[in-house]
Amino acid sequence: MTIKCKVKSIQSLASNTYQILLHPEQPVSFKAGQYLMVVMGEKDKRPFSIASSPCRHEGELELHIGAAEHNAYAIEVVQLMRKALEKQTDIEIDAPHGDAWIKEDSERPVLLIAGGTGFSYVRSILDHCIAQNKANPIYLYWGARDESQLYALSELEQIAAEHKNVHFIPVVEETGKNWQGKVGNVLQAISADFDSLADFDIYIAGRFEMAGAAREQFTQNKQALSERMFADAYAFI
Structure with a gap:
């Protein structure tokens, strides 16, 4: 369904990463883990995960867009949003989309895996699980190039401290002098931490090659289903 939205705000989260808040002209019904399409043209619709959770979004839709210099696909969307904010004009979205939403009836432990701004996908799921008081163990692994890209680090550490069933494990490829966490590839970090993933529901957001590698590695080596x-x-x- 195509819906007009006002751009409420654009904030920098990290280098070349932006939080965009949209206010749709009518309520958007979606499930935690779904995405929307930003309409750039009649045959040009670009997908972005909805970072808000369906139970606590207060009529707004939150996006996290990584728009590095080489990524014209995302930069053009941010430029469209900035123009709409400046001129107070509408943008159009097509929503909701996606089948990788949280399976709320499952009591299995949950493994959330994000690469970069794929965090927006797992953030929606995590927030929804907390709001619904789900007691399942939840492990969130967030991989990034360096600590500066982990723009919700303190927020997630606080959530994990307040909820005993939530475990947050950040993983960076490049370390700063004060970094105390895991270093390397996020999938390798998970493989090192778990003998088996047979009992887990696993949710993944990142590049296609990352999702493909996770399915291959975890089904072959960690008994994931x-x-x-x-x-x-x-x-x-």
């Missing part, structure tokens, strides 16, 4: 692995990428690879 492919039917209990969820990612929008799996509709395309």
